[in-house]
Amino acid sequence: MKTLSNARVSELFESYFGTAPVGTVKAPGRVNLIGEHTDYNGGFVLPAAINYHTYIAFALRGDRQLRLVAYNFDNESVVVDLDAVQVHDTNASWSNYVRGVVQEMRKQGFKLAGGDLYIAGDLHSGAGLSSSASLEMALIRALTSLSQEQIEPTQAALMGQAAENNFVGCNCGIMDQLISARGQEHAALLIDCQDLSTRAVPVPADWEILIVHSGVKRGLVDSEYNQRRQQCEQAAAFFGQPSLRGVELAQLLAAEAELDELSFRRARHVLTENQRTLDAAKALAEGNLASLVKVMVESHASMRDDFNITVPAIDTLVNILAVAGEGKAGARMTGGGFGGCVVAVAPAAVIPRLAAAVEAHYQDQTGCIPTLIRAKASAGAFA
Known part of the structure; x- marks a missing residue:
């Protein structure tokens, strides 16, 4: 799969919407170096965020709707009403991660703002590199940028996990969202899944x-x-x-x-x-x-x-x-x-x-x- 960039996704946004975006964000996928089936047992994991991402270019709208376009699904588009009760979309299943995130953010008091969002990723499909958590973290960054609201990285991770647990229906642990939110360049992250504390562990340069x-x-x-x-x-x-x-x-x-x-x-x-x-x-x-x-x-x-x-x-x-x-x-x-x-x-x-x-x-x-x-x-x- 061809590697993307903020600049390339901005170009794709402009080509689709006819105007330049006001910003672009990205969130990485991950690989777990060691620590398997330990997360739900309150144990330790050692994942690394990797240099493959979900990108979102965005611009503000004047209404309370999100208009979303998915590059990886042949520019399939959906509209999500920020103030509506979110329901599953069987036709565009990728949008359920968006709907789940919106539901959790609204539930926790975020006002949010309408926007046009162009979503594209260079994570390898079906490789188990956590494209869903990557989408959730990129989306939360984009939405808080549009509404100029603040969020702490671990709170964002917990919200992404809740979206999967409560709306998408996947009973995932916290590791994927936490490493996508808090990963560090040139380092793995030792996560204690009992208290969610993290410690960066440098990967040797060579x-x-x-x-x-x-x-x-x-x-x-x-x-x-x-x-x-x-x-x-x-x-x-x-x-x-x-x-x-x-x-x-x-x-x-x-x-x-x-x-x-x-x-x-x-x-x-x-x-x-x-x-x-x-x-x-x-x-x-x-x-x-x-x-x-x-x-x-x-x-x-x-x-x-x-x-x-x-x-x-x-x-x-x-x-x-x-x-x-x-x-x-x-x-x-x-x-x-x-x-x-x-x-x-x-x-x-x-x-x-x-x-x-x-x-x-x-x-x-x-x-x-x-x-x-x-x-x-x-x-x-x-x-």
Whole structure:
């Protein structure tokens, strides 16, 4: 997909509406380096905002309507009345994220103002890079710019999450919106999902991120996700805790014989993944490649063996990257599981070798067609 820019989206706005926009905003997608299925357990995650974005060019209108145009949907347009009760649009499903955000902002007392908005993105479709959170954060920035109202980044993230939970119908955690809002250039963000505190973790200047979409469409995500969540909650309840964050690994290991096997293994993944995420943040900050590679390898094995969310093609892809990296590349599945993407972190000089190995071997071994996305840690929408 061709990379966009503020200037290009301004041109697209002017071409469509016949006048120049008054402003342009953007919000990034993200990749999670480590910390999978820990967010809803009150744990730690280590995502990075990436240099692919949703852009919105905008201009003020004199009425209480938003006129929205979506570049990625053949310039499909919708009108949203700011003062109306928002209802789902089955014909333009992308607009439901807009409607959900408007509903939450109005609910929380934002006055908002009418405007023409041109929306365009260069996030790879279906790659699991959180285009929905990117759209929500860009939209909140555009709407507050139009109405000249102020919003704090974490408040914006919570509002985007609420829009998905309450209107779109996706029971997502806070990670995607928070990293899109608060990401920092050249750094990952260590997020404590219990209190929403964040800490920037610098990525060494000569390291790069390679995202590889496996070509496997994610399946059974909702039912399997809900099942994993329930198993984690059962394990936490056994220890009298609201979430697994309140359970120590030593406690869990001591109670192995009393817990059912699946609940034990699910909890073991979460508790060890929390520690791996903290270890990864330390390794990243210190530029300790060997330590980062080790915890990423262990993370993937835990997702495969304890959480059972990988698939054979993903395991093959991770192995190809690990072999090609020769100890200088960390690789693991990223995201909810059952398909989707793998993320690799390595010195920039190693990345071409990883990409070449994927192109040479992956399709032959799996029959799946990969998509390679080179990425850098980038600034968030409110940075």
